[in-house]
Amino acid sequence: MDFLNAIVALSNFVLIPAIAYGSQLAIGALGVTMIYGILRFSNFAHGDSMAFGAMITIFVTWWFQSMGVSISPLPTALLALPFGILGTALMVLATDRMVYRFYRQVKAKPIVFVMASLGVMFIMNGVVRFLIGPGEQRFADGARFIIKARDFKEMTGLREGLAFKTSQGITVITAILIVAFLFWFLNKTRTGKSMRAFSDNEDLALLSGINPERVVMVTWIIVASLITIAGVLYGLDKSFKPFTYFQLLLPIFASAIVGGLGNPLGAIAGGFVIAFSEVTITYAWKKVAVYLLPEALEPSGLAQLLSTDYKFAVSFVILIVVLLIKPTGLFKGQSV
């Protein structure tokens, strides 16, 4: 019984949150990795673009809510998501047209792109704060839980409850659908193949008649979808606050690099590596240990390896170790 309780506690506090968070990071890192693969720079505006996408979705959600449109028990935000993606796609295409295209034409160094993305980040951050404000916004509605902790306890008779939030369920399902779609797109369709060719060898791709501007445009549209979905899922699961999206930049970059920049499979693996390390290292293990260890060995403290304030340190340390030992990442990326 104690063993079961330990497993339930572990799932409730570590496995489920880490899987949901890992899915969000993976979708975010997929975006970073795609931009890196096709446009060949690290996009610093990624976090704030996520905030932008989430913001548009929130506005549409509020509009739907005010009209009484609802798909309960699912959150209304899912209905608003396509609009958010559309708005974000228009926005990123506009920034590409106004900012990045020029540097592509003059074949600027990658670092100049990075700097330009910094400027875009500034503007995006300003726009988001201007339109929705710097504070926290709640927009989740519908049923909050798929399984409630109390129901679970009554059902199983265990002392530990297991809560499974709707947002977590949606996150995992969406992530699986997106990844499946993306890999189908990249491997089976003509456009996807031309994108991979462009990413592998730009000159050869150009020689075989691939239109680079079209590839770039499709990339931005896909990235806009990934950005918006990741932003909305994160907002549904935690809450929407512009500054936290900026802070997500570090774990997202870490995920993409750990997996191998430019490699979509790596981005997904990296997202889960980072999420699981972050959650396990900052989780107070006492609850689980109490069930598993004999009384004499029970930890006196919380048995927490690092306080949650240092969760960024976890992604950073993993990043540093990977850079030192295997700069190309777990799956071979295009780095160095």
Add this chain to the structure above:
Amino acid sequence: MTKDMRTPILFAVMALLFILEGTTSFWVFSGSWNTSLAILNMALISAIMALGVNLQWGYAGLFNVGIMGFVALGGLATVLISMPATPGAWTGGGFQIVFSLLLGAGTVAAAISLFKRMAPGRNRGIALFALLAIGFFLFRYVFDGGVEGVEAINPASTGNIGGLNPGGPDGYKDHGYMALIAWPVGGLLAAGAAWIVGKTALGLRSDYLAIATLGIAEIVLAVVKNEDWLARGVKNVIGLPRPVPYEVDLQNSAEFVAKAESWGADVTTASTIAVKLSYGLLFTAVLLVLLVLAQLSLKSPWGRMMRAIRDNEVAAQAMGKNVTKRHLQIFVLGSAICGLAGAMMTTLDGQLTPGSYQPLRFTFLIWVMVIVGGSGNNFGSVLGGLLIWFFWIKVEPIGNWLMQVVTFGMEDGSSLKAHLLNSAAHMRLFSMGIVLLLVLRFSPRGLIPEK
């Protein structure tokens, strides 16, 4: 306008802006010398930071996105040097903390040597993991005990180990020179952090340094915010000693009062202006020394080598230059200057408030300064520092003014008008982004281009 005249004219315009701020209250100017000097002091510090970043970007093409972290380390040094030691903190746990940190460092060193000595394979992995795990728990055990001891001492006002000021808790303000000692120490702390980051991320793709510095900045800030035993975390350290006299002391000094009256000035205003002026002179002296050094280095063979590396790494490598080593060197130097400026800024503020460190303010604003001023040109970054800081302060009044103009036709009480007026504060980020993109696109060489 010839090219040689460009620099003096631009600096003259800058001086004029500060004079206007001090004398007229027309448009967005305040007409107070106090504000003018306050802006000038922060502008000088910003100019020093810009100088450090220009060293990295302009000379070597290194992209540092963690300036905030290095600035915060400088601020931390001010507390650790210029504040008095908290009585009983060292015996109550301070030594224990130091011992635990040594333990931690020893573990990492042992792990590195183990990694180098053992043959790759599963055994190495297991041994490494075991060593790190044991080391970590040992470290946490010793460390937590020490922290508990230190933070228990009068947590309402101290609860940290304090610094090295010999004056003690009551007389430490008489030892204002300790603040001056703290400045180079701030530079050293920042240099240490920069060495760690540079050692890992340099020599790889150029983006990696940017990402790694972004990370170190977040972590430094997390440490400063959460390690209360170090500098009280978000509870802030206030009342840092000053290298310049206090306003109250000036107002009580007969000599100063007589002088102020002979100039026909109000004593209170005169004292605040005198304090700001002495800070300004100190900062100008530091800036000038750094500027001279930077100019000399730029013209030296070392500076030529740096630019050669920046312009063509492959060619420089073929000529036998160790590119990674030179990059590490200049990265550490530039970060040290940022740390120095950070310590100066904390001294000027008189307090360390970790909550106020924001990447947009301390990292990206400095970048705008360097790019706008002219990367690769030291005078350019100094000008950029002064100019952009001035506008950073003035964007809000200008934004307010603009919103007033925009909303002039709207009726009072409309929610759109209220929203627009309230949002003027967010104009800062927006306008800085626009400035950065416009300069990068249309005038990438900046106001004072590199020769």
